[in-house]
Amino acid sequence: MNQATKLIKTKLGLLRLAEQLNNVSEACKLMGYSRDSFYRIKNLFDTGGEAALLEISRRKPIVKNRVEPVVEEAVLKIAFDYPAYGQYRACNELRKQGINISAGGVRSVWQRNGIEVFAKRLKVIEERIAREGLILTEAQMIALERKKEKREALGEIETEHPGYLGAQDTYYVGSIKGVGRIYQQTFIDTYTRVAFAKLYDSKHAITSADLLNDKVLPFYEQHQIPLLRILTDRGTEYKGNAEHEYELYLNIEGIEHSKTQVRHPQSNGICERLHRTIQEEFYAVTFRKRLYDNLIDLQNELDKWINYYNNDRPHSGRYCFGKTPMQTFVESCTLAQQKQLDELPHSCLIN
DSSP: OOHHHHHHHHHHHHHHHHHHHTOHHHHHHHHTOOHHHHHHHHHHHHHHTHHHHHHHHSOOOOGGGSOOHHHHHHHHHHHHHOTTOOHHHHHHHHHHTTOOOOHHHHHHHHHHTTOOSHHHHHHHHHHHHHHHOOOOOHHHHHHHHHHHHHHHHTTOOOOOSTTSOEEEEEEEEEEETTTEEEEEEEEEETTTOOEEEEEESSOSHHHHHHHIIIIIHHHHHHTTOOOOEEEEOSOTTTOOSTTOHHHHHHHHHTOEEEEOOTTOGGGGHHHHHHHHHHIIIIIHHHHHHOOOOSHHHHHHHHHHHHHHHHHTSOOOOTTTTTSOHHHHHHHHHHHHHHHHHHHSOHHHHHO
16 A cells, blocks of 8 residues: 555545544544645545545646756756765856756755765766766766775775785783783684684784784685785884884785774774674683683684684675685685786786
8 A cells, every 4th residue: 555545545534534423623633634624625525536635645746846957967967977066066066157056956956866965976976887887087086985985984894805805903802810911913804704813912013913924824825815905903013113013014925004094993893893703702701611821722712713703603794695704715715816817917818
């Protein structure tokens, strides 16, 4: 039953209720209508039946109030060419072209075509690019980059295949008697959600690089896939001067280093979410079972849990679809390998 049908049944119910009660005022009070509305509905029903009620239930556009088709086309064009423009800026630019339309008129045209906000205009551009293969203008490129930055600031990460982007972060586990403070270096492949973790009694650049050297890069080398980029926060263990050990290690390995935006720690939210999972499913359970007096035993238990996480625990990540991280990694390795082939010079492929 659509909205128009519901309105007609309500109006018919009003007429029948007034007839049963033999009291128009009481029926209008119970149904929430005015007496004027009642008599207008009754007059329409008496002259045209239910069809007349259907006619008044539909919203009719006032065509005479619409702008000329040429003006509407110009308003839509400026929304496509300059998606970052608001209604006032678009109105001003159109007036420079000799097209007189108010800012409210611009918004009305955009709203009628479903592009009244910046995000909707970008969506239309992306659809047209995918469909028609258009070449972007500078304004469109800037707008799409702005969208990408905003998504990353909110924790949404662009990733294309295994090894395209890894995220690394430091997690403070706690303090154990006889050991002291314990820190966990965590790495996760943002496409497949394959994760690695290693425990240390301090946090600095050397320990951050050690996780990559000991566990992460050997894994990618084993599967013949390069790690292209790493995302970290701006902590001192990841960021420093030109001689910073972590930065030097990434340069040697040819890995690009991306950092979260200032005052936007949620940009690395994928690691934060993994830390919460480890805390709830591993540490909260393990520390209730046993007291640890050294890192080796705790690391062994952590390795077992990470192995379970990667190989046995189904994941609901964006590209996992309920599969385990390792299943996702193995099945999507071809994406990374194809990317490497696409980037080889044409002469190498011929030889």
